[in-house]
Amino acid sequence: MNNETIQDAYQAELDAFEQRYFHPTPPDGYYRVLSASGTKVPGLGWNCNKCKLQIPYNAPAEVKHCGGKISKRPGWWKRLRLPIWRIRVPE
Numbered sequence: 001m002n003n004e005t006i007q008d009a010y011q012a013e014l015d016a017f018e019q020r021y022f023h024p025t026p027p028d029g030y031y032r033v034l035s036a037s038g039t040k041v042p043g044l045g046w047n048c049n050k051c052k053l054q055i056p057y058n059a060p061a062e063v064k065h066c067g068g069k070i071s072k073r074p075g076w077w078k079r080l081r082l083p084i085w086r087i088r089v090p091e
Contacts, residue, residue: 026054027083030074033057034086044073045085 026047033041033056043058051066061073074082 026056026085029071030059030079031083031085032079034084036086038086044079044082046071 026045028047028049030044030046033045035041041057045057046055046059046063048065053065063071
């Protein structure tokens with residue numbers, strides 16, 4: 001393998017990692033939260049891109065949004081498959 005293919009493979013792996021953990025906006029619904037340093041934050045975050053309501057961490061069990069719609073926190077088994085969003089540090 002030459003040097004360019006190694007750099008391309010490294011960049012592709014880095015892009016996949018950033019796409020998984022560094023979302024520009026949080027995913028819809030409940031999500032697990034990582035701090036900027038990579039440690040777990042207690043509780044779950046919650047976001048709705050439609051009505052722009054966001055609770056970055058420690059969201060309640062029920063969230064009322066979009067004019068009366070209620071979202072309930074998922075059970076413990078479904079929490080294992082929730083997407084992860086990392087809190088960015090303001091620059």
